[in-house]
Amino acid sequence: MGLPGEYDLARQHVRDIDFHLLGGERSAYGNSDGKIPVFETAIRYLGGFLSAYDLSGDVLMRDRAEELAQLLMPAFDTPTGVPVGRIKFDQPSYKSASGGVILAEAASMLLEMTRLWQVTGNRTYFDRVQRTSDWLDRNMTNTPERLGALLPTSIFPERGTMYGWYTWGGMADSAFEYLIKEHQLLGGHLEQYGRMFGDVLDSAHRWLLRHVGSVPNAPLLIMGQSNGRLHTPKLEHLTCFAGGSIGLSAKLLPGRIHDLVHAERVTESCWWAYNATATGIGPEELTFYRERDTDRFENVIMPDGTSRRGNARGSPIIGVRSMQADYRNRPETIESVFYMWRITGDQKWQERGWQMFSSWVTHCMTDVGFSSIQSVLEVPSVQSDSMESFVFAETFKYYYLLFSPPSLISLDDYVFTTEAHPLLTPQKGRWARAGHGPKKLWDDKAPESSHLPPPGSGIYSGGEGGPVGGLTRQQKHAILKQWNDKNERERERQRKKQEALEKAKEIANKAALGAAHDDNVTTSNDGGRYDGLPSSNNFD
Numbered sequence: 001m002g003l004p005g006e007y008d009l010a011r012q013h014v015r016d017i018d019f020h021l022l023g024g025e026r027s028a029y030g031n032s033d034g035k036i037p038v039f040e041t042a043i044r045y046l047g048g049f050l051s052a053y054d055l056s057g058d059v060l061m062r063d064r065a066e067e068l069a070q071l072l073m074p075a076f077d078t079p080t081g082v083p084v085g086r087i088k089f090d091q092p093s094y095k096s097a098s099g100g101v102i103l104a105e106a107a108s109m110l111l112e113m114t115r116l117w118q119v120t121g122n123r124t125y126f127d128r129v130q131r132t133s134d135w136l137d138r139n140m141t142n143t144p145e146r147l148g149a150l151l152p153t154s155i156f157p158e159r160g161t162m163y164g165w166y167t168w169g170g171m172a173d174s175a176f177e178y179l180i181k182e183h184q185l186l187g188g189h190l191e192q193y194g195r196m197f198g199d200v201l202d203s204a205h206r207w208l209l210r211h212v213g214s215v216p217n218a219p220l221l222i223m224g225q226s227n228g229r230l231h232t233p234k235l236e237h238l239t240c241f242a243g244g245s246i247g248l249s250a251k252l253l254p255g256r257i258h259d260l261v262h263a264e265r266v267t268e269s270c271w272w273a274y275n276a277t278a279t280g281i282g283p284e285e286l287t288f289y290r291e292r293d294t295d296r297f298e299n300v301i302m303p304d305g306t307s308r309r310g311n312a313r314g315s316p317i318i319g320v321r322s323m324q325a326d327y328r329n330r331p332e333t334i335e336s337v338f339y340m341w342r343i344t345g346d347q348k349w350q351e352r353g354w355q356m357f358s359s360w361v362t363h364c365m366t367d368v369g370f371s372s373i374q375s376v377l378e379v380p381s382v383q384s385d386s387m388e389s390f391v392f393a394e395t396f397k398y399y400y401l402l403f404s405p406p407s408l409i410s411l412d413d414y415v416f417t418t419e420a421h422p423l424l425t426p427q428k429g430r431w432a433r434a435g436h437g438p439k440k441l442w443d444d445k446a447p448e449s450s451h452l453p454p455p456g457s458g459i460y461s462g463g464e465g466g467p468v469g470g471l472t473r474q475q476k477h478a479i480l481k482q483w484n485d486k487n488e489r490e491r492e493r494q495r496k497k498q499e500a501l502e503k504a505k506e507i508a509n510k511a512a513l514g515a516a517h518d519d520n521v522t523t524s525n526d527g528g529r530y531d532g533l534p535s536s537n538n539f540d
């Protein structure tokens with residue numbers, strides 16, 4: 001976008017991040033147990049650093065990526081090699097977080113760790129994720145209780161067992177997305193990833209992809225979900241990345257070009273969900289009536305007492321059984337629209353994207369960012385004062401690239417991580433050299449000082465290394481201490497509140513028992529008051 005000043009500003013921040021402080025008492029998720037979500041940290045931070053390195057050649061980004069990866073590695077030390085979902089940076093052992101892990105969390109560090117190997121030469125990073133992939137590959141068995149190569153949503157890394165439902169949506173999504181993208185990042189050198197993706201896609205065709213015939217004049221094709229026995233025609237916004245990944249595989253894998261038509265239809269169905277609401281924005285999820293559902297039509301009782309089939313049900317759209325109507329600025333639909341445009345070159349995808357963008361700006365834009373909205377069915381929209389980091393990483397990026405020349409971050413040169421961070425793919429049979437993409441985006445030969453805001457500009461220039469100011473390590477620790485003290489006071493307040501509640505319950509129980517006893521034995525004459533029972537029930 002030609003914003004080198006902004007890059008330099010962000011660079012100061014990257015230089016100054018203290019990962020151990022991020023792993024302190026307060027995580028981004030508001031937990032106070034000090035555990036880091038391994039997958040979120042990898043796709044957002046690690047992927048972000050590596051992509052910045054690939055685009056710029058700025059070694060600071062590579063070094064910070066490697067430092068962070070070292071902290072995440074203990075998560076993989078389980079007996080199966082499948083990582084745990086959360087770890088403590090200050091207790092480097094997967095045992096600090098045993099238990100289940102979500103499939104998407106376990107399987108979606110593949111691209112980040114592979115690219116880290118390619119740019120550092122340290123094969124350990126790749127070996128860790130490859131071990132996970134091998135375990136998953138062995139578990140893609142067509143046993144009677146499984147749906148072909150589809151994997152259920154949860155894993156116990158220590159026991160090596162899996163359970164849950166089958167979906168391409170939340171909890172599974174990027175595990176499947178990464179198979180085809182790893183194929184691309186490895187330049188097809190391992191047959192394994194193309195084969196795994198092909199098998200998963202074939203199984204999805206059989207068990208998850210369904211035509212929806214209950215919406216008049218809208219022949220939809222959706223990636224639903226199954227509990228192993230029953231298919232639910234649910235369209236999650238989170239599954240809408242599927243069109244892009246299927247389209248990519250149609251282009252990359254031999255003999256799969258026929259999938260492109262499915263990719264287009266799946267994407268079109270997600271776009272339909274935008275086009276069908278009052279705001280022009282797609283909801284978080286919607287579930288359709290099946291054509292064969294007996295309650296799909298109203299039941300009209302006739303004057304003679306007989307009944308006949310009435311109008312088709314659906315609210316607010318005929319054929320839709322239920323809807324979770326909020327919108328969280330998610331990127332998946334525009335992501336697939338972007339892939340369809342780049343793959344087919346058909347301008348209708350840009351037109352649809354523009355329509356989506358206009359609706360997004362109209363209903364979600366605020367003076368300070370883009371807010372989630374409570375219902376895509378309500379105009380004017382009710383905003384929720386919340387904006388996730390993927391809005392910058394993904395949603396804006398896909399919209400921007402949809403209207404940029406296709407040579408900008410070409411899909412021939414880059415593969416996008418699940419957080420839309422572009423990584424360079426192999427060129428001429430060799431791993432790509434960071435900073436050597438087709439376009440020069442940053443001057444890595446310029447002296448370090450040229451990347452700092454000019455002294456006296458008043459712009460934050462970063463931590464102790466910066467010439468203007470910023471926070472020193474001591475100051476950061478002081479802030480963390482304040483946070484921890486505040487958390488401690490809050491915990492103490494909660495503990496006291498709980499104690500009071502329990503005490504009150506105990507007293508009330510005793511009183512009830514006493515009353516029962518009095519009813520049976522003698523008559524109480526104290527007006528219903530018992531010793532020790534507070535006169536008010538406000539224990540807050």
Ligand code: DMJ
Pocket residue numbers: 173174238330331332390418419
């Ligand atoms: C993103 O953080 C990633 O794409 C993730 O894989 C799932 N979806 C969210 C945004 O909706």
